[in-house]
Amino acid sequence: MTFGNYTDYYKKDLISSEERKEFNTLNVGPTHPATHGVFQNVMLMDGEFIVETEQTIGYIHRAFEKIAERRPFYQITPLTDRLNYCSAPLNNMGWHMTVEKLLGIETPKRVDYLRIVVMELARISDHLICNSVIGVDSGALTGFTYLFQDREFIYEIFEEICGSRLTTNMGRIGGFERNFSEKAWDKIKYFLKKYPSKLQEFENLLARNRIFMDRTINVGSFPADRALAYGFTGPNLRACGVDYDVRVMNPYCSYEEFDFIVPIGQNGDTYDRFMVRQEEMRQSLSIIQQAIDKLDLLEDKDTYFAKDPRFVLPPKEKVYNNMEALIWHFKIVMGETDIPVGEVYHSIEAANGELGFYLVSDGGRTPSRLHFRRPSFIYYQAYPEMVTGSMLSDAVLTMSSMNVIAGELDA
């Protein structure tokens, strides 16, 4: 059942002033369970229907872009962790690649493949949270707990690779801080083997469930032209039927060598967003498998950073015994690496959409200006248009299916 006709009815000028008195204002957020973070919607409600809604953001605005102007480049990586904290490694890798673009560092193939493994794992963990939370918001908690075990396992893999779980600060500019351990590879392979059946189990629980379909089909649907006008990217745009994927349109990190499908939806509704994310998780699994195969074919098994000393710490025994190494170590740690003047824009297909980094360098130790193009910020602007005229329950589901993450929204 759609409420398209109601949407027209609730356009402002059609409502007489007497009618407006009957409406009441509902504050959804900043601590409402449905917002999954700190942001607010002030909704004007006619019973259960939403007449108008206005968003308030900035509850956890931490001014990352400004903080970044006072930090050396390698210290900005932990800031990117806290953007979309559900898939921190993706943000890390995006930032490293941006700086590499500015510095002109060519990364070896092996580093690219390792990055792809990490990025696709992060994408899975993000999509998994989004989809299971759609289930929670529609009232089915069980699927959430099934998938969260696998998210836990992904975090264990991250822990094995870089030592931390949620805010990973993974990798360095130019590559990784260390090679993947044997245990990490074992865990990745185990995950590849086990996850498809778990994912299928989760999908069986919800995807063809009559109640779930009724709750999500034609709920929060958004036409492709409006989505493009707002600047949607990522799964939310693909659900509207536009096959835009940065990995295909503007390949980075050797994505052009990989073979994968870009799933698209038709109506851009909650169900399509759910299904697009489900399929993307499967594609990510296949990309990881391809990356592992390619890594096996490579002769060299040891390279994990680019042949460029500007951001890669020399090994400790050299630092203690060799003056040049000590100087380089000092320069890197103190953030005194020479940076060329210039400006770059680099974008990656983050789990939520196109995550862009616009970086201006004036040759100093810190960026002169930095801007993050944050997909959640763009989605949330379209939120009033998506939910006006629908019911409160739909608004909650629309919000969770757009995967608006407060950290990324407020930066």
Next chain:
Amino acid sequence: MDLTLYIYKTIFLFIILLVTLVVAMYSTYGERKVAAFMQDRRGPNRAGPFGLLQPIADGVKMFMKEEIIPLSANKKLFILGPSIAMTTAMLTGVVIPWGGIITIAGREFSMQIADLNIGILYVFAMVSIGVYGIMIGGWASNNKYALLGSIRAASQMISYELAMGLSIVGLILTTGSLSLNEIVAQQHGMHWNVFYQPLGFLIFLVCAFAETNRAPFDLPECETELIGGYHTEYSSMKLGFYLFAEYINMFISSAVIATLYFGGYNMPFIDQIGLSPNMVTLLGTFFFFMKIFFFIFLFMWIRWTLPRFRYDQLMNLGWKKLMPLAIFNIMATGAYYYFTELT
């Protein structure tokens, strides 16, 4: 009426009250264990062996909590709300036949507190008063989420009460009696009503879920949309009363389902074993509780599996699907008896 009967009834009343409370208490434990089992978790396991003391710990906690009544709330109604919910929930158990007849020293005692000849109507009346507790509590909190929750509760109740009542009509046509004791007695052996009224049973089951505000019809509390729904503003044991009333309702609904459609305390083939009549009665009560626990498990099973309906979908289901089906059920039953028994 003599003194023994009075004493017996008083004792029995307290036993039933106690059993209701204990079952409701351990339903909260059961709910969490079942949820844990479905979700690959452990569930409560700290308080006592296997976490068996968890409900008691929860109860103590509820009593110790600070009681907050919002300044803008209507104080009297705010207190009245949970009281109504709890009281009506406890009153329903009166008419349910918990077992057959026990003979002690030549005297016969029936295991039912009151054998009303309109037992079914009594259950319905009590259950529908129960929703006033939710409505009054939600309104008195003076909170928009609570108000939305109580509006949902009220409209949900109206739309499901009707279908529930109509689904019972088919059953009454079959049994010819409104007394629960008689309905159970008629189902002796394997003549369970569920075989004669399958459609009516399904409608009744769906409505029972809606009546007890359990998932997938838990719209009045609906955590992700309305925070806590009608009990958003409640704290301490007042909140406990609401939650407790829900579990008591679940227990009573399961008992009613078992009584009306699954033969109550009757077990097939129990007469052939050759036990003493008292033993048969006690076993019957045991089996009755097994049936009740099965339905409580069903309630939980469904809650942890299905997503919840949207408000308008729920109304659609109630008015456009269950109502016509219930009416069809009445017509079909009526036509059957008209053509088979009267001619």
